[in-house]
Amino acid sequence: MDAMTTTAAPATTTPVVGFDQVTKTYGSVRAVDGLSLRLYPGETVALLGPNGAGKSTTLDLLLGLKPADGGTVSVFGTSPREAIVAGRVGAMLQTGGLMDEVTVAELVKLACSLHPRPHKVSDVLARAGVTQIADRKVNKLSGGQAQRVRFAIATAGDSDLIILDEPTTGMDVSSRQAFWATMREQADQGRTVLFATHYLEEADAIADRVLVLHRGRLLADGTAAEIKAKAGARRVAFDLEGAIDEAALRALPFLTSIDVSGQTVRIQSSDADATVHALYGLGVYPRNLEVAGLGLEQAFVAITEAEEAKQS
């Protein structure tokens, strides 16, 4: 990767997850296209991408639910299945159904007894926030409650890697926050957490590393701040009086996009300091100058748009 890759783990560390040129094709669609990545112990990583980017397929390959067409997938240096049998992986799938007509407690108890190093059932229920609904039938749960039961199943034992596919789908804002607090606890205990999301603010707020996936390929890999920087992620806005020489503005260094409407100029820059410095060099007097960071969401849109422009 380029200089953006910050996760410079020592070479001796066995990666928790290793993808090497992994490909998965459905008919003519390349869901995952030559994907290579490594996750290291203790990282909290967001897998970010729009619907159809290949997030779920990537997780399916990682968990051994689907075989790769090409390349190799390793988890803790072994096959996904071996890692699961060793109890090192806990996972919560978007498409992971639950056994119905049994109670939440019975189901969690089953998950605990299927794990080689189980936690206590009452602890698992409490941590996932489902103690109050422990006696309820699984098929009578709301969407958000079912998500928490899935989380309980994923954390039923002492796993080293937790995989969460769109975990907060169906949760309201407050339970979403409570959920992420719970998940941070898991990360603080030294577990590696990988979660797929299209809630971009979640990736920004929670992950220490963000992988941007688009059309099955890795577009960007870095901290949320670096992703924003890569997308030209600072916004410079100011007003100019009189006629505006747009061509001169367009030639400013590190400028990635420009929008002039009336007397107001809005610029996106990958190095706002240098851009603003050069702006004064043009001999203009910008008023109401504002320099602000972009949210990850805008950064993400910018990255994918740039990629699509390149391909078309």
Next chain:
Amino acid sequence: MNALIRLELVRALRNRKFLFFSVIYPSALFLLIAGSADSKEKMDGGGLTLPTYMMVSMASFGALTAVLMGNSERIAKERESGWVRQLRLTTLPGRGYVLAKTAAAAVVSLPSIVIVFVVAAALKDVRLDAWQWLALTGAIWAGSLVFAALGVALGYLASGDAVRPITMITYFGLSILGGLWMPTTTFPQWLQDIAKWLPTHAYASLGRAIEQSQAPSAQDMAVLVFFFVLFTGGAAWLYRKDTLKA
């Protein structure tokens, strides 16, 4: 895996509708059909009285209900809901899910067999030697594995709205044409020729042979073995196909 068998069983025992149809219904049907029949009079073309004949039919029918209905619809539903995928993320071995379902169904099918026997003995004076009661229970119980495998195969073959009609057609087709509800001797000849190759027909014949202290016919045994291999092989093939797709 024992934990999963236990939970499948708890769930089956909680399902009143399933329990009614697999445990109570066959005995009720037995009383309905054999209720007014003379307990002494032999049926034409055989050495058995009507209650003795129908006892084996209904015990086989009950076991068939428990293992076939229990497996197929649930497997299809749980494949769709993603529970099967979730289980693949546990230490449970691949075939553990199917084995647990079959084991739980077998636990329910045993009382459905025994209750028909108790009703037949108590209310219709069916009398057999001790070894015959034991052999009958064992043969019908073990023979139900053929249909458990069929249930698994159907569960992996059909999905969504299709699974119920397919299961029902298979279930009633096998029950009626196999002669579990009425003797196949009442059928026209061409239908009898088809019926004798059905696994349900061979299944019930096995029980009747025991009632008459006869060795089971080679043809019946061959039919049962053939269908067991066919259904098990089909289930295994469909299971593998589904695993690659999921």
